[in-house]
Amino acid sequence: MRRRRILTDEDRRLWASVARQAVPLKGHAHPELPEEPVKPGAGPEPKRQAGANGAAGPAPGLAARLDGHKAAQRQHTQHPIERPVRRKIAKGRIAIDARIDLHEMTQSAAHSALAGFLSQAQAMGLRHVLVITGRGMPGGSRGVLRRVVPQWFAGPAFRSLVSGFESAERHHGGDGALYVRVRRLGSSGR
Numbered sequence: 001m002r003r004r005r006i007l008t009d010e011d012r013r014l015w016a017s018v019a020r021q022a023v024p025l026k027g028h029a030h031p032e033l034p035e036e037p038v039k040p041g042a043g044p045e046p047k048r049q050a051g052a053n054g055a056a057g058p059a060p061g062l063a064a065r066l067d068g069h070k071a072a073q074r075q076h077t078q079h080p081i082e083r084p085v086r087r088k089i090a091k092g093r094i095a096i097d098a099r100i101d102l103h104e105m106t107q108s109a110a111h112s113a114l115a116g117f118l119s120q121a122q123a124m125g126l127r128h129v130l131v132i133t134g135r136g137m138p139g140g141s142r143g144v145l146r147r148v149v150p151q152w153f154a155g156p157a158f159r160s161l162v163s164g165f166e167s168a169e170r171h172h173g174g175d176g177a178l179y180v181r182v183r184r185l186g187s188s189g190r
């Protein structure tokens with residue numbers, strides 16, 4: 001019988017900070033961060049001003065950082081490609097401006113190639129591109145790039161480049177490819 005490991009507060013804080021970098025599944029929230037222990041010799045906590053409802057808000061410096069972080073997240077939100085636009089891309093009424101094939105690349109090579117490709121597409125003013133990840137081996141693995149590329153798009157490195165993505169239609173690669181809407185240069189919306 002295995003003993004259940006008991007996590008320390010430091011372990012929980014570390015895990016919560018790592019887990020907050022991932023996009024939670026639908027219906028799940030990020031784990032709560034345990035409070036930092038008070039260090040001996042540290043002065044009393046600064047008083048927080050009560051808001052309109054009488055509840056204390058975050059410390060002023062922290063509030064400014066949180067507001068800046070929320071504004072940065074709002075600035076680069078991703079939305080799925082709208083169904084009519086996706087249909088037009090699939091039928092060829094909206095052109096695929098460029099494509100990149102990541103087959104047989106390592107994750108690090110694919111990440112670098114994809115970042116360069118999307119940066120160049122954005123600089124050239126391209127709007128819709130096709131990213132071919134591959135499906136994986138039949139009867140074998142499901143394809144590492146197929147799984148990680150959508151996670152990359154949600155991360156900070158690609159958030160300023162990608163405004164949305166969807167799985168491609170079968171004739172464009174199906175599950176092994178993605179239609180990607182490139183964010184306009186200097187744009188904070190779609």
